[in-house]
Amino acid sequence: xxxxxxxxxxxxxxxxxxxxxxIVLSSRVRLARNLKxxxxxxxxxxxxxxxxxxxxxxAVSGLPQLAPKPFAxxxxxxxAQDKQILVERHLISREHxxxxxxxxxxxxxxxxxxxxxxxxxxxxxxxxxxGLQLKQAWLALxxxxxxxxERVEFAFHTQYGYLTACPTNLxxxxxxxxMLHLPGLVLxxxxxxxxQAVNKLGLAVRGLYGExxxxxxxxxxxxxxxxxxxxxxxxxxxxxxxxxxxxxxxENARLSQIEKKPKVxxxxxGRAYGILAHAHSISSKETMNLLSxxxxxxxxxxxxxxxxxxxxxxxxxSQPAHLQLRVPDKLDxxxxxxxxxxxxxxxxxxxxxxxxxxxxAKAE
Amino acid sequence: xxxxxxxxxxxxxxxxxxxxxxIVLSSRVRLARNLKxxxxxxxxxxxxxxxxxxxxxxAVSGLPQLAPKPFAxxxxxxxAQDKQILVERHLISREHxxxxxxxxxxxxxxxxxxxxxxxxxxxxxxxxxxGLQLKQAWLALxxxxxxxxERVEFAFHTQYGYLTACPTNLxxxxxxxxMLHLPGLVLxxxxxxxxQAVNKLGLAVRGLYGExxxxxxxxxxxxxxxxxxxxxxxxxxxxxxxxxxxxxxxENARLSQIEKKPKVxxxxxGRAYGILAHAHSISSKETMNLLSxxxxxxxxxxxxxxxxxxxxxxxxxSQPAHLQLRVPDKLDxxxxxxxxxxxxxxxxxxxxxxxxxxxxAKAE
Numbered sequence: 001x002x003x004x005x006x007x008x009x010x011x012x013x014x015x016x017x018x019x020x021x022x023i024v025l026s027s028r029v030r031l032a033r034n035l036k037x038x039x040x041x042x043x044x045x046x047x048x049x050x051x052x053x054x055x056x057x058x059a060v061s062g063l064p065q066l067a068p069k070p071f072a073x074x075x076x077x078x079x080a081q082d083k084q085i086l087v088e089r090h091l092i093s094r095e096h097x098x099x100x101x102x103x104x105x106x107x108x109x110x111x112x113x114x115x116x117x118x119x120x121x122x123x124x125x126x127x128x129x130x131g132l133q134l135k136q137a138w139l140a141l142x143x144x145x146x147x148x149x150e151r152v153e154f155a156f157h158t159q160y161g162y163l164t165a166c167p168t169n170l171x172x173x174x175x176x177x178x179m180l181h182l183p184g185l186v187l188x189x190x191x192x193x194x195x196q197a198v199n200k201l202g203l204a205v206r207g208l209y210g211e212x213x214x215x216x217x218x219x220x221x222x223x224x225x226x227x228x229x230x231x232x233x234x235x236x237x238x239x240x241x242x243x244x245x246x247x248x249x250x251e252n253a254r255l256s257q258i259e260k261k262p263k264v265x266x267x268x269x270g271r272a273y274g275i276l277a278h279a280h281s282i283s284s285k286e287t288m289n290l291l292s293x294x295x296x297x298x299x300x301x302x303x304x305x306x307x308x309x310x311x312x313x314x315x316x317x318s319q320p321a322h323l324q325l326r327v328p329d330k331l332d333x334x335x336x337x338x339x340x341x342x343x344x345x346x347x348x349x350x351x352x353x354x355x356x357x358x359x360x361a362k363a364e
Numbered sequence: 365x366x367x368x369x370x371x372x373x374x375x376x377x378x379x380x381x382x383x384x385x386x387i388v389l390s391s392r393v394r395l396a397r398n399l400k401x402x403x404x405x406x407x408x409x410x411x412x413x414x415x416x417x418x419x420x421x422x423a424v425s426g427l428p429q430l431a432p433k434p435f436a437x438x439x440x441x442x443x444a445q446d447k448q449i450l451v452e453r454h455l456i457s458r459e460h461x462x463x464x465x466x467x468x469x470x471x472x473x474x475x476x477x478x479x480x481x482x483x484x485x486x487x488x489x490x491x492x493x494x495g496l497q498l499k500q501a502w503l504a505l506x507x508x509x510x511x512x513x514e515r516v517e518f519a520f521h522t523q524y525g526y527l528t529a530c531p532t533n534l535x536x537x538x539x540x541x542x543m544l545h546l547p548g549l550v551l552x553x554x555x556x557x558x559x560q561a562v563n564k565l566g567l568a569v570r571g572l573y574g575e576x577x578x579x580x581x582x583x584x585x586x587x588x589x590x591x592x593x594x595x596x597x598x599x600x601x602x603x604x605x606x607x608x609x610x611x612x613x614x615e616n617a618r619l620s621q622i623e624k625k626p627k628v629x630x631x632x633x634g635r636a637y638g639i640l641a642h643a644h645s646i647s648s649k650e651t652m653n654l655l656s657x658x659x660x661x662x663x664x665x666x667x668x669x670x671x672x673x674x675x676x677x678x679x680x681x682s683q684p685a686h687l688q689l690r691v692p693d694k695l696d697x698x699x700x701x702x703x704x705x706x707x708x709x710x711x712x713x714x715x716x717x718x719x720x721x722x723x724x725a726k727a728e
Contacts (some may be wrong), residue, residue, distance in 0.1 A: 275639065356644065
């Protein structure tokens with residue numbers, strides 16, 4: 001089965017909404033788990049990884065939480081393009097996309113659960129939600145985890161908790177994260193201050209594709225660093241509190257930009273629209289940064305007929321593998337930049353430019 | 365009389381056409397002349413300058429070539445804004461705009477003759493034509509000069525020719541120049557080569573507002589440097605020949621860009637359109653450079669409904685003094701950038717974006 005036939009279309013996927021989704025694009029909780037008595041994937045021979053996969057793939061895919069019939073396949077059944085699509089949808093990690101035989105993937109139809117088998121750990125189970133829904137994601141994932149523990153035995157130490165390949169995940173094995181869109185803080189040049197403050201609280205701030213990646217499109221991932229010494233609920237609760245504060249800072253930054261520099265803001269957004277709607281070649285990086293301004297314009301009610309879902313869809317469709325889906329022949333970077341521009345012009349053709357008269361009219 | 369009431373409107377002025385006007389915006393010939401027995405303006409006391417002006421203003425304005433009734437006023441009758449408008453229309457020099465009592469201006473209704481009184485010399489007489497019309501401009505100016513010599517006596521030396529304040533103008537006192545739009549050579553990165561070659565032929569290449577100014581909007585002034593040892597006709601003929609070669613180089617550069625990098629060209633022009641039509645703040649410099657790309661797009665038939673005259677009009681209307689005309693209160697730089705963007709959005713609102721399908725279809 002082709003994973004793309006299984007995936008929700010970008011257009012539909014981007015219509016999903018959630019609390020605070022002007023600023024919080026998505027919430028994610030993941031648990032790292034390992035089979036008792038089996039070597040960690042990084043230390044296992046291929047035969048051992050295949051053996052773990054053979055245990056886990058049916059065990060996970062049979063869970064009632066993933067019904068009806070989830071997508072469950074070893075990664076060697078997926079093309080490189082399919083895996084890249086999954087990375088661009090933020091369903092699997094770049095590291096997992098590089099894996100083949102002996103690793104696998106289980107994904108439910110709603111795309112609210114995605115489980116990587118034999119990534120760094122035997123299991124990286126993720127629950128995903130649009131907007132700020134960390135608690136909901138955690139409860140859902142906790143239920144999945146409990147159900148799975150009735151079927152397989154995990155490596156667990158009474159003092160340390162769940163054992164993981166990397167000690168940074170030891171204990172709860174939990175990583176709670178949210179993807180934030182923070183153009184206001186970037187424009188107000190307060191973003192570094194906020195990142196430092198968040199870091200001091202023991203939380204990590206990363207770019208769009210996780211560790212070591214750039215914050216393209218003013219999108220930042222905030223997540224917990226510690227997995228020991230606190231319960232899962234406490235970790236979720238603590239991150240949630242910090243995120244609510246970041247949201248407030250972002251809202252204030254936007255309001256202050258509207259009050260103090262409305263023309264500057266409008267100029268940024270108008271130019272972003274002008275370039276996206278009329279360029280004939282555009283890089284992924286420039287696209288993300290301009291789409292970020294368009295999304296901000298939508299949040300500020302500057303566009304009469306531009307749905308937020310369309311902007312979010314364009315974020316997805318502008319990625320390399322999603323562009324490659326449109327044509328049979330392998331694209332080089334130059335062709336990709338050209339095709340990206342063609343797609344953006346086409347999709348924005350009938351969208352009216354931002355309306356200066358609406359600035360500040362109904363902000364936030 | 366207000367000079368603005370006298371001037372042809374920018375829209376009408378830009379509808380004038382001439383040979384090679386895809387590349388040659390305008391042709392100009394000027395003659396430097398000085399009254400016999402009167403000190404040069406830079407060495408004259410105010411009373412002496414006023415005396416020269418009192419002789420020259422009626423003598424010049426009564427010439428049949430300037431009929432019907434030309435605009436003829438001492439500069440102290442003009443506001444700073446009026447003078448700036450005249451500079452932006454390329455009718456008077458920046459230096460002349462800085463002058464007041466004792467200096468003057470004569471301009472005919474067609475704006476084909478413009479005479480500065482007491483600039484650096486007693487007379488700087490100019491004939492102006494759209495497109496490449498150096499010979500026509502020279503013949504017209506020569507006629508004006510001859511007619512004037514029947515009314516006043518010029519400082520003339522049988523060996524050196526016409527005497528001028530600066531020795532670089534001695535002899536014929538002629539300066540022949542053309543304003544060239546050379547985006548093709550700039551995009552092809554051949555412009556410096558061409559400038560060097562033109563310089564080696566003893567010609568000067570300058571920016572949009574003459575000596576020491578930047579080549580904004582890919583617009584360059586080419587003019588003769590020498591005024592001694594050649595007849596006026598020879599100087600005109602020589603410049604004309606060189607310009608025809610520059611035109612050919614520019615045409616080739618455009619064709620080669622279309623053949624080799626059509627998408628790059630279209631991308632430049634599409635983005636220029638997108639920004640000009642949607643920015644809410646834009647500097648004069650950025651505007652000129654983007655309008656240059658729009659003009660190139662018009663020359664390449666990429667626009668279905670954008671007349672070249674509109675682009676040329678926007679070049680004019682984007683200048684500071686022309687913008688100031690629109691509002692009663694004195695604009696600061698920020699307000700000007702905002703008003704410029706408002707004007708551009710308004711004027712480009714109904715213009716369709718460049719059409720990729722037309723690229724190369726009917727180039728030149």
